[in-house]
Amino acid sequence: MFLPFLKYSLSAGFLLGLTTLSDNWATKSLVSNGQTQVWADTLNRPDENRFTKRVLSNDLNEPMELAVAPDGRVFFVERAGKFYLYNPTDRKTRLLYDFPVKAVDKYLNGLLGMTIDPNFRQNHYLYFFYTVQDKEQTKQRIARFVMNDDNTLDVASEKPIIEFPIDLEVSAHTGGSMAWDTHGNLFISTGDNTVPFESNGHAPIDERAGRLTFDAQRSAGNPNDLRGKILRIHVEPDGTYTIPDGNLFPKGTTGTRPEIYVMGCRNPYRISVDPATSILYWGEIGPDAGTDSQQGPRGYDEFNQAKKAGNYGWPYFVGDSKPYYQYDFATKAVGSLFDVQAPINNSPNNTGIKNLPPAQKGMVWYPYNKSDEFPQLGVGGRCAMGGPVYHYDAALKSTTKLPAYYDKALFVYDWMRNWVYAVRLDEQQNYQSMEAFMPTTGDFRRPVDMEIGPDGSVYMLEYGSVYGIDNDDARLVKVDFNGGNRAPVAQVVATDTIGLAPLTVAFTGDKSRDFDKGDQLRYAWRFEGNTVASTDANPTYTFRKNGVYRATLTVSDQLGKSSTDTLTIKVGNTTPQVAIQTAQNRTFFSPKSMPFAYNVLIKDKEDKLIDKKNVKVVLNYIPKVNPEPQMGHQQLTSTFSLGKTLIAGSDCKACHQLAAKSVGPSFTDVAKRYRDDKTATAKLANKIIIGGGGVWGEHAMSAHPQLSREETTEMVKYILSVGSEPSENRLPQQGNLTLNQHVGKEQLGRYLLTASYTDKGALTPAPGKPRTQLALTKTDLLILRPSKVLGSEADELHDMTRQGKRLGNIHNQSYFVLKNIDLKGIDQLTYFYSSKDKAAVVEVHTDSPTGPVISTLAYTATGDWKNYKEVSTSIQNPGGQHDLYFVFTKPETPNRDLFSLDWLLFGTNATAAQSTKVSPTGK
Structure with a gap:
């Protein structure tokens, strides 16, 4: 709406009398017919x-x-x-x-x-x-x-x-x-x-x-x-x-x-x-x-x-x-x-x-x-x-x-x-x-x-x-x-920012930078109050009393330009330890419904007894994650509702609020109106795409044809859910989960098992008084993804490109990376690929392009880019979780345009036998 x-x-045009600029962002302009001609491409942006x-x-x-x-x-x-x-x-x-x-x-x-x-x-x-x-x-x-x-x-x-x-x-x-x-x-x-x-x-x-x-x-x-x-x-x-x-x-x-x-x-x-x-x-x-x-x-x-x-x-x-x-x-x-x-x-x-x-x-x-x-x-x-x-x-x-x-x-x-x-x-x-x-x-x-x-x-x-x-x-x-000297950019780094008194913290300030080459940087650190406590780039300081402190670094250049960065130091408590443990694979879930056994281990140095009320274990399922590089843990933790995430990234918030009326109705009011309408999800999902008005007054909602029906459906599900009180589905610290929400759906979803604990806070200096500050929370997150991985879901690419859901333009020494992969229970890797006219080798290395090799596939050409073949090979489990580098090798020329990857399947001999199925349509 x-x-x-x-x-x-800026247009191409003429500028008379352009003077020489004082810094290096501009190059000399072209001279034509006695006039100085300033085109967009003759000046550095x-x-x-x-x-x-x-x-x-x-x-x-x-x-x-x-x-x-x-x-x-x-x-x-x-x-x-x-x-x-x-x-x-x-x-x-x-x-x-x-x-x-x-x-x-x-x-x-x-x-x-x-x-x-x-x-x-x-x-x-x-x-x-x-x-x-x-x-x-x-x-x-x-x-x-x-x-x-x-x-x-x-x-x-x-x-x-x-x-x-x-x-x-x-x-x-x-x-x-x-x-x-x-x-x-x-x-x-x-x-x-x-x-x-x-x-x-x-x-x-x-x-x-x-x-x-x-x-x-x-x-x-x-x-x-x-x-x-x-x-x-x-x-x-x-x-x-x-x-x-x-x-x-x-x-x-x-x-x-x-x-x-x-x-x-x-x-x-x-x-x-x-x-x-x-x-x-x-x-x-x-x-x-x-x-x-x-x-x-x-x-x-x-x-x-x-x-x-x-x-x-x-x-x-x-x-x-x-x-x-x-x-x-x-x-x-x-x-x-x-x-x-x-x-x-x-x-x-x-x-x-x-x-x-x-x-x-x-x-x-x-x-x-x-x-x-x-x-x-x-x-x-x-x-x-x-x-x-x-x-x-x-x-x-x-x-x-x-x-x-x-x-x-x-x-x-x-x-x-x-x-x-x-x-x-x-x-x-x-x-x-x-x-x-x-x-x-x-x-x-x-x-x-x-x-x-x-x-x-x-x-x-x-x-x-x-x-x-x-x-x-x-x-x-x-x-x-600013066409001249720029202020430096201060940056404070410290590893130990939380702990018990006396807390000694090693600060790093030399990661601060200056955009102007050759500038001499000066450092001024303040740890308690406004007094400069150090002028070293990387000082160490000891905080001897409990409290919350703001360590401040001001970085100046020789011309007086400066900037400041701060970092919060918490003294008087230590962060709890929270870990989700499982004997099963920590990366993939099976295409079939399966149980998942887990245990959440919680420790805290200051809390003799773990308060069960402060333990939160929750399982969420995201039905679809777009086939782009995998989101990080923090991103998925804060946006486990796909509908909420899509709304946050759209223009909805310009005209709608959660509970307050704007030019459009609040999401709460929408949920109340359609509470008993069983057709509401499909109806409203379509309306978001095509637009419309007349229900809430004279202001119409604009069309959003760029959104898919699946995306608008998730948005509507979230909107309709805000009309009722949320029911928090807390799980026990230990148990078995049935993972079945993905069954029968497109394999693009994720399960998120989140465990967190908030401790009781820091002790005050006065004995017998309750803890009043520095309550700390620690969260662990386990993300389970489908064992079938689209090519475009690679986390990093080197010398190749994404082509829709696939990877292409792959040459000798090209590679892609899948991060943080657990191969427990997996001994076979299946590729669905095409290669017009070149045979080559795919090696899977751990943790770097030159790391240990745990799998090798010598593939043959399929005859046409449209002909996709399904081929399996063995893979070894190095133990633990590793970044996997899929490196393509063909030293002899011609060695470009080797491969197009549709998907990978991580499985076992029991679930994915070697085959040579050919699909003329690429499906």
């Missing part, structure tokens, strides 16, 4: 560690849009009406005014946008986009205010510039962004103000009587209506406005509005204008259909560009002008496709001309699923936002400005997917390529507005993790670039 007010509500993101203002509530003044002051607004100023001088945020706006339905309309006048230094003008109620009519208003010299807003100076009515019952598609071009023209984005339901996520063109608000032809497709548009006006000193030349419809044209620059928009929520070219950019938040249907194409979000005025198609076209069908909502009859070159608006709700300008296609478009044209954008929810174009200024005296590498880059971002991309354009300003900006360290929290400040830094409003909630992580942030 997406924000209702969103879903509903700056290291991501050169960018620093810091929070300027925290604890916000639905931040909307920001503007940075020439002197560095940052103005920003919240949807509920609050207008703030962040002052970089004192680093404080002040509330300047609380607009009495019409903030509808808890989530929609209100104070939606703001901007500053291009001549702000002289006139101090600010502009706001907000919802007002006037004589029972709700309108969107853009008004101008004066900012006083004492950092107060002159409320009495309000001068409405332009207004237009909206249908208040439609809490959807608001637009609300503003931007300026080089000629002082003001651009204003407006949404189509249309209910998207009963159109199944396709074109809302419902022309039935009484369905006015379900027809976007009355707004976005109507040349005589200001909704679903991007307007362009010129504000005069007296507060009136004039119409610049070059808008879509000449002034005086019957059935049109001259303010319109771009029509055919669904929700152009964030716009920008290139300050050098005056080209308009915006993110178009598209419809929700996850698949094509008889009504037309699936939904796409778009990043759009308008070099001149135009019609961008909605509600007749989407994406790269994919047409919808003319559809009769009364009879369900499907007509012909709308004509891209000559669209006609015949809706009875259209008050403007019927013959519309040709539709322009999007610059970038992408669906919920992976995009064929732009695969780097990923999959999942969509909320496209148009960001600024950056122009590098070599003369700008700023130590934080973005580097020349991003000169003429258009920054775009997605609210749902939490990424920012830099789009590169060619000399004609046409799309060329894009690349992620700060993909590993950005940690973007629903970016909702982004601007380049006068200092060349990035300023961003982050809405926060959950829609419609007072998010703890809603904030104003700034991203600075």
